[in-house]
Amino acid sequence: xxxxxxxxxxxxxxxxxxxxxxxxxxxxxxxxxxxxxxxxxxxxxxxxxxxxxxxxxxxxxxxxxxxxxxxxxxxxxxxxxxxxxxxxxxxxxxxxxxxxxxxxxxxxxxxxxx
Amino acid sequence: xxxxxxxxxxxxxxxxxxxxxxxxxxxxxxxxxxxxxxxxxxxxxxxxxxxxxxxxxxxxxxxxxxxxxxxxxxxxxxxxxxxxxxxxxxxxxxxxxxxxxxxxxxxxxxxx
Numbered sequence: 001x002x003x004x005x006x007x008x009x010x011x012x013x014x015x016x017x018x019x020x021x022x023x024x025x026x027x028x029x030x031x032x033x034x035x036x037x038x039x040x041x042x043x044x045x046x047x048x049x050x051x052x053x054x055x056x057x058x059x060x061x062x063x064x065x066x067x068x069x070x071x072x073x074x075x076x077x078x079x080x081x082x083x084x085x086x087x088x089x090x091x092x093x094x095x096x097x098x099x100x101x102x103x104x105x106x107x108x109x110x111x112x113x114x
Numbered sequence: 115x116x117x118x119x120x121x122x123x124x125x126x127x128x129x130x131x132x133x134x135x136x137x138x139x140x141x142x143x144x145x146x147x148x149x150x151x152x153x154x155x156x157x158x159x160x161x162x163x164x165x166x167x168x169x170x171x172x173x174x175x176x177x178x179x180x181x182x183x184x185x186x187x188x189x190x191x192x193x194x195x196x197x198x199x200x201x202x203x204x205x206x207x208x209x210x211x212x213x214x215x216x217x218x219x220x221x222x223x224x225x226x
Contacts, residue, residue: 107156
């Protein structure tokens with residue numbers, strides 16, 4: 001069955017430190033991959049996406065993610081986090097053969113220590 | 115210049131009532147969605163409409179009925195509300211393939 005796993009429910013990082021949020025997927029077809037961010041009380045905002053081509057993709061707010069097919073992963077990174085990055089982060093995966101319906105991870109809550 | 119808007123933002127109602135949530139997008143997108151986010155932040159697709167036609171209809175109670183009067187609007191009507199319907203409901207829209215979905219701010223529904 002298709003699935004998306006975000007292994008970390010919470011991650012705490014000091015302001016200015018680097019960040020990596022993990023996302024693993026199980027998908028038979030070529031996946032399309034997304035990272036979304038949800039600030040408290042807000043809707044979801046698209047951070048970045050991978051469809052094809054260069055496996056290192058750049059997004060908004062200084063985020064990047066790397067698609068590793070061999071590891072079925074699409075981890076999100078940021079070299080230096082800011083207090084405003086505190087939010088819930090969701091990984092989502094879709095594929096053409098499932099009508100692009102997105103399968104969502106359970107989310108990772110990012111907590112920033114001052 | 116709001117892209118995807120939802121009304122109301124908060125909705126508190128009693129069990130057994132009927133309520134509607136409205137969604138509008140001004141992005142010119144041809145596909146719209148309804149998601150339910152539970153208290154643990156888990157997102158579940160409920161419905162998807164493309165050019166006013168239903169294309170995804172996940173297993174949700176038939177008390178939930180989407181209505182798309184035109185490409186820019188997708189409303190969600192809920193009959194006989196139950197406690198378990200309490201959640202945040204998100205509307206989203208997209209265009210093209212693969213679709214990038216743009217989300218509204220959400221409607222927090224509380225059933226008492």
